[in-house]
Amino acid sequence: xxxxxxxxxxxxxASLTISVExxxxxxxxxxxxxxxxxxxxxxxxxxxxxxxxxxxxxxxxGPVFRQESYFHWAFGVEESGFFGAIAVDSGNAVLFCPxxxxxxxxxxxxILPREHLxxxxxxxxxxxxxxxxxxxxxxxPSVILTLKGKNTDSGNYAEEATFTGIEKFTVNNxxxxxxxxxxxxxxxxxxxxxxxxxxxxxxxxxxxxxxxxKPGMKEFQIESMFxxxxxxxxxxxxxxxTCICASGANAxxxxxxxxxxPNSRTMxxxxxxxxxxxxxxYCYASDITCAYPVNGKFTDQQKKIYNTVLKANQAVxxxxxxxxxxxxxxxxxxxxxxxxxxxxGLLKGDISEMQKVNVGALFFPHGLxxxxxxxxxxxxxxxxxxxxxxxxxxxxxxxxxRVLEADMVLTIEPxxxxxxxxxxxAMSDEKYKGFLCPDVIRQYLKFGGIRIEDDxxxxxxxxxxxxxxPRTVEEIESVMAGGKFTKI
Amino acid sequence: xxxxxxxxxxxxxASLTISVExxxxxxxxxxxxxxxxxxxxxxxxxxxxxxxxxxxxxxxxGPVFRQESYFHWAFGVEESGFFGAIAVDSGNAVLFCPxxxxxxxxxxxxILPREHLxxxxxxxxxxxxxxxxxxxxxxxPSVILTLKGKNTDSGNYAEEATFTGIEKFTVNNxxxxxxxxxxxxxxxxxxxxxxxxxxxxxxxxxxxxxxxxKPGMKEFQIESMFxxxxxxxxxxxxxxxTCICASGANAxxxxxxxxxxPNSRTMxxxxxxxxxxxxxxYCYASDITCAYPVNGKFTDQQKKIYNTVLKANQAVxxxxxxxxxxxxxxxxxxxxxxxxxxxxGLLKGDISEMQKVNVGALFFPHGLxxxxxxxxxxxxxxxxxxxxxxxxxxxxxxxxxRVLEADMVLTIEPxxxxxxxxxxxAMSDEKYKGFLCPDVIRQYLKFGGIRIEDDxxxxxxxxxxxxxxPRTVEEIESVMAGGKFTKI
Ligand SMILES: [Mn+2]
Ligand SMILES: [Mn+2]
Numbered sequence: 021x022x023x024x025x026x027x028x029x030x031x032x033x034a035s036l037t038i039s040v041e042x043x044x045x046x047x048x049x050x051x052x053x054x055x056x057x058x059x060x061x062x063x064x065x066x067x068x069x070x071x072x073x074x075x076x077x078x079x080x081x082g083p084v085f086r087q088e089s090y091f092h093w094a095f096g097v098e099e100s101g102f103f104g105a106i107a108v109d110s111g112n113a114v115l116f117c118p119x120x121x122x123x124x125x126x127x128x129x130x131i132l133p134r135e136h137l138x139x140x141x142x143x144x145x146x147x148x149x150x151x152x153x154x155x156x157x158x159x160x161p162s163v164i165l166t167l168k169g170k171n172t173d174s175g176n177y178a179e180e181a182t183f184t185g186i187e188k189f190t191v192n193n194x195x196x197x198x199x200x201x202x203x204x205x206x207x208x209x210x211x212x213x214x215x216x217x218x219x220x221x222x223x224x225x226x227x228x229x230x231x232x233x234k235p236g237m238k239e240f241q242i243e244s245m246f247x248x249x250x251x252x253x254x255x256x257x258x259x260x261x262t263c264i265c266a267s268g269a270n271a272x273x274x275x276x277x278x279x280x281x282p283n284s285r286t287m288x289x290x291x292x293x294x295x296x297x298x299x300x301x302y303c304y305a306s307d308i309t310c311a312y313p314v315n316g317k318f319t320d321q322q323k324k325i326y327n328t329v330l331k332a333n334q335a336v337x338x339x340x341x342x343x344x345x346x347x348x349x350x351x352x353x354x355x356x357x358x359x360x361x362x363x364x365g366l367l368k369g370d371i372s373e374m375q376k377v378n379v380g381a382l383f384f385p386h387g388l389x390x391x392x393x394x395x396x397x398x399x400x401x402x403x404x405x406x407x408x409x410x411x412x413x414x415x416x417x418x419x420x421x422r423v424l425e426a427d428m429v430l431t432i433e434p435x436x437x438x439x440x441x442x443x444x445x446a447m448s449d450e451k452y453k454g455f456l457c458p459d460v461i462r463q464y465l466k467f468g469g470i471r472i473e474d475d476x477x478x479x480x481x482x483x484x485x486x487x488x489x490p491r492t493v494e495e496i497e498s499v500m501a502g503g504k505f506t507k508i
Numbered sequence: 509x510x511x512x513x514x515x516x517x518x519x520x521x522a523s524l525t526i527s528v529e530x531x532x533x534x535x536x537x538x539x540x541x542x543x544x545x546x547x548x549x550x551x552x553x554x555x556x557x558x559x560x561x562x563x564x565x566x567x568x569x570g571p572v573f574r575q576e577s578y579f580h581w582a583f584g585v586e587e588s589g590f591f592g593a594i595a596v597d598s599g600n601a602v603l604f605c606p607x608x609x610x611x612x613x614x615x616x617x618x619i620l621p622r623e624h625l626x627x628x629x630x631x632x633x634x635x636x637x638x639x640x641x642x643x644x645x646x647x648x649p650s651v652i653l654t655l656k657g658k659n660t661d662s663g664n665y666a667e668e669a670t671f672t673g674i675e676k677f678t679v680n681n682x683x684x685x686x687x688x689x690x691x692x693x694x695x696x697x698x699x700x701x702x703x704x705x706x707x708x709x710x711x712x713x714x715x716x717x718x719x720x721x722k723p724g725m726k727e728f729q730i731e732s733m734f735x736x737x738x739x740x741x742x743x744x745x746x747x748x749x750t751c752i753c754a755s756g757a758n759a760x761x762x763x764x765x766x767x768x769x770p771n772s773r774t775m776x777x778x779x780x781x782x783x784x785x786x787x788x789x790y791c792y793a794s795d796i797t798c799a800y801p802v803n804g805k806f807t808d809q810q811k812k813i814y815n816t817v818l819k820a821n822q823a824v825x826x827x828x829x830x831x832x833x834x835x836x837x838x839x840x841x842x843x844x845x846x847x848x849x850x851x852x853g854l855l856k857g858d859i860s861e862m863q864k865v866n867v868g869a870l871f872f873p874h875g876l877x878x879x880x881x882x883x884x885x886x887x888x889x890x891x892x893x894x895x896x897x898x899x900x901x902x903x904x905x906x907x908x909x910r911v912l913e914a915d916m917v918l919t920i921e922p923x924x925x926x927x928x929x930x931x932x933x934a935m936s937d938e939k940y941k942g943f944l945c946p947d948v949i950r951q952y953l954k955f956g957g958i959r960i961e962d963d964x965x966x967x968x969x970x971x972x973x974x975x976x977x978p979r980t981v982e983e984i985e986s987v988m989a990g991g992k993f994t995k996i
Contacts, residue, residue, distance in 0.1 A: 077576045078665055084767055089565065125927070127761070128764075238520050240519070245740065247735070248733070248740075252736075273618075279575075441610075
């Protein structure tokens, strides 16, 4: 008897056990939203497509399958190649699974009878995929609601579910998308429990790295340690994005770590590091950045910039609550950074005049943070009819411009970078001349950058911090010198 | 000044440094083969497409980019989105790179001038992709040779390179494929050096696992340890396939470890383990399976089956050399397994009679091994006009049926499994009745299975073993008890 019949997900006693009730609740929330839409008639059925295993180019190997995010949200199915249907009126849920050939048992594992899958995923029925058309014919849906909509971070579309013969039915592919996206924006208590878990494991992994890092190590060794900690101790087979392990001048490259910049530099004493790394558990993301000197002791310069960013991070954390506009939070972070850089002699003049010409974006060129959930850059940032994306420097990279509400999960990740190409151009630009102090700025051009990224859930009156890592200069220096970190 | 200008690949002093000369030699080999083909006129130009970064579903995240295998073989380019051309007559090589937008420098890293790329990859010229059509117009090729052909392991095709306006040229997409495939089948000294390196790192990682494994651990913790060792110590960011960490009855599932069977079982004292794991370095694969009891001490039953498979493995290793037919090696391994199982009382009767009805495939249902190189299941197994795939049990899964030649790299991986679904059916089948001893076989039904997989290169007179791990029962028990393993 396989443990797959148990309607839960677990990676052992040291990990978090998740009941598939989470998905029943998600489906219920979605159906009640859809029932309130007048364009959705009685008898509507939602039809979703699960992710498919991908092979690399012409080969027979590929990355470990990870479920498509909407499908995971709705069903929690671990395997590839499924479809799913939800009757909006009754909430009944049906999964369609591939009919596996007999040889599957030899090569890939025990073929679970459909009854086992039904128990495992606690759905009302499980049918084979080649019976989808028959099943829909029997249901006589008034309309089949499929999913089509643009992801506002990637510009890409989720693949719409279909089957041979779907043209005999009424299909609507626009009603479902905004509703399921809005459901994903607001996290349930069950989802928050997973996010707290994966943020805890990832925090522990960051602390492990802080304790083991030494000058002379390669940046990729940090990635390796982090991944190993999250998987070995937390059951996180995936990270929620490619680890950014940037040291020295690389710390000013925001998305460092990809195959073109593969975390391959040797870290040297004196370097500042920006480690932006997050584990993923049960397809839920974390996204945490810790910044510190590789040798464990901040220089005066590093302390100044670090505390500048920390002050911005904390100002935002203290200000967020329902009703607050996210773009205002970005501007708040920017203002704190400008004030601090002024007090350290890199800038001069009036802060609000600086903000008018976007001096902030010269040092803080990315957005303050983003929604986070099943995707690290979670959906729902720019819903149809909501606040539009700004066209201003910095602000235009914000992945959402929404008013905050309780149960939204976001990152708070202000940063301050010394990007030569940006700053050299700015220092010879009339527009900025009155504000920039080139002599001082030039002392920082090889500095790299600092980002401090936390994950929070908006609560009734403020926000709850989901990660717990050393944040003050004193805490970091103490932990890196072997001291305890007791918050976790 | 970036180290990218150096025409070599390295992951630091502890790793292997590879000169891009490797690819110049590969291109030269390919051109001289093509020049001998009468259908290839003077003035032909090869045109290849590099791999592209993939995003998961609608999101903006995806797996770390890994170069397409033919493109890597020809150029060694680390970045995604390139094309490449090789003039067959002169051997001149040109890379076409994406023209990156200015913001790339902020988000993704320094934009290397084309001159740097030309130095880094030691090619004759580097142009932007939007100039491909102009470049070809200037070259006036007699024919553009593009790559199209079926991968005989996956049944899939590599994506053919193209550009807007290619229809104005003569294009041939069939001549290149068999020639480049044949080049990939035979490894150069430079390629063998990488394969030796990645097999050494992966061997060390297997030994690390043997030393640390304990009952009560989760199978995925083995995967995590292995990956960490290969990356942290060897610079292997990827494994060459998904780690198979099968324990107990799972050891009889040949491709265990995928998302549907995610290495999630708790290993218990007494379990046999099959750990099939290989690191990848510079896109070159390793593929090693170690089998042993989780608690470090073989039972009598485990010893019998283990030594059965080891004997088959060694018989093949001792028999391989140029001129030998790979299918004969499969049958040799099968024969040894049948003999041993007979001597242990699981089978009875005449071995050659057993082979006539394919009794071997009941216990050893997969192929003996496969070509290995840039792909773990490397190309060239069934070239057009060569030996065809058998339709017999066991043999039909062989990924090649070729006659061995020097510089081919292959795995030798016999196995003996107790797959309930296969054996229960066989024990009630008249065809097998005279050979099977159900009373003894039934004692093994929960055993799982054993696979012993080595990587070898065929030499002038035999074969060189590329991996070095404890193989005898005595060696394994000693290393698992903390003893030294000195072969490495
Ligand atoms: Mn982030
Ligand atoms: Mn293999």
